[in-house]
Amino acid sequence: MNKPDIHNDPGENVTKRIVRTMCPMDCPDTCSILALQHGNTARLYGDGDNPITRGYLCAKMRKFPERLAGSPTRLKSPKIRTSNGWENISWEKAFGLITERMKAARDAGRTEEIILINGAGSHGVLKRITEYFFRKFGTTALSTDLCSPAARAAQALSFGYRPCHDPRDVLNAGSIWMWARNPHVTNSHFIPIISEARKQGTRFVVVDVQKTASAKIADRFFQVRPDSDWAMIAGMIRFLIEEDLYDSKFCQEKTHNFDEFKKIILAFDPAELAVTCGLTENEIADAAKLFMEKPPTSLWFGWGLQHGKNACENVRMADALGAVSGNIGIVGGGVSHGQDEHEYFNTSIIECEAKRSIASVELGGALNGNMEPPLHAAFVFGANPAASWPDLDAVRKGLESLDFLVVADREMTETAKRATLVLPTTCFLEENxxxxxxxxxxxxxxxxVIPQPGNVKSDLEIVSELASRLEIELEGDPEKWIAGFLEGSEKYGITAKALQTGPVEANDSQVIPLADGIFPTPSARFEFLTELPKPDESEKRELMLVTTHSSKWINTGGREDDYEGNVKARISPAEAVRLGFSDGDKIFIESDHGSIEAEISVAERIGEGIINIQTGGASAGFYGVNLLTNGKQTTAGHGPVFNAIKVRVRRLQDEGG
Incomplete structure (x- = not known):
């Protein structure tokens, strides 16, 4: 672990100091950071005082100052689109144009014709003030995000909420199952904890659609077909019930509808379930026995489990496996995905009901006139919908059709390029x-950590200025907001004074979820699902799109120099033979909704029937993998369907015959 050293830091006559801060990126790890200020820039190091992140900082964050904060392409002035291209304007003019538009909508009683499109550019709690302001004004709001609405909804149906064990609780487990989660790339600080558990003799099992870096270190790996996890689990539970290996006491005393669930599971043909998930019946039986052999078993599932059409069924079946095996409410057990990152803060101070709302996945349709009154203007904060949204073609066309589009960002993103006005914003190194x-x-x-550039404003400064001009009461001092968010947090051992010296662990972190056996469900018990998809052998030879995250960037944060030529479409050697492709072949990938260009990359880790592309991309030449997606939703939670999309491929030179 490297540590910042002011004395060995080169440079004279510049301000140098060490500042403790936190990473706000869309990543579960939320690293504690020691930032060495060096004038107007900084070097970032991991803070060893946090026992979760342990002084390690990923490459994405280590490079942040040069890639984003100090980028030569960073926006430094408001811009307006004109017939002659982009022109710099003053903040006064920008605010004047915006307030004129907003006042006109308010005077006409049609504030809902404006929509706020906000995302996870930063997970800092003060970023939520932007949504609070626009809700107070009366604009249309997004009621869900694109990340985990399906998982949250599914686990709420099973448990009454989304329970999550402290990651260090896996040190108490006999077995760790990592399901559709690749911590090597998306949750890297989990790996040292898992490694420590394995040294103690804990078994590590991975289930995924491809042989990830995490799978390579596993004691056992099961490779399933995309979006078929429910079928594997159904086969496992069927085996446990038939062999009387399940926890019958827990199922009878702590669950609501086990007998009905049991009938549904036993009605399945094991052979059909095996074909559906791409495993053999023996492999499924082995998986069931492994799950029970070294208790307690801690199951952690990832975002891959809940971004297909069967998302809710996949998650609820993972919950059911935890219940049937008796691993709920015990030390070293649980079915964990994540938790509310703001649960320790007083977010009641920003509660405000929206005048009108839509799910994020419905944005494409909403922007294209399927709402009454229709949308005519939009504000975008912390998001890049022209690159990251499902139903991307509709979203892009909708954004381009708006009368007025304002984007607040640090760079000219794909969305900013379509804007009427672009407002330059701060990054976390310049904020509290x-x-x-x-x-x-x-x-x-x-x-x-570093001074705020002179002509750049924070999101809070922007909305507080708008509030003032629109005569809406809104505090503009971030420290007063911080004090408000911390009201009541002392019951968790979190105080403003303690936070001044570094990160603080909530005093309930070691509490085991549901240890009291009381579930906040309608029945006060665990509730099984009572409807499952039908096994579908017809999809066995269909080519399915699976998107995964990059180790180099987060979401759409990739830059031109991150790409090695064209967009890479990874397929297995067997799939390459079947399709007649070789490394480097230029192809079209087509779905029923759109198409993109890519370059074949043959990779051993990819399963048959899968074409894998990394998400993200901000370069002009990247057409956007989400052009292949549509606006379909999961069965609960209004979640997007990013994965397991049927696609076809053909050589680029075949275009036009």
Missing amino acids: DLMGSYFHNWVGRINR
């Missing part, structure tokens, strides 16, 4: 905020 985590229970301050 509060951070929690959706993986662990440590809370910390985001503290300003």
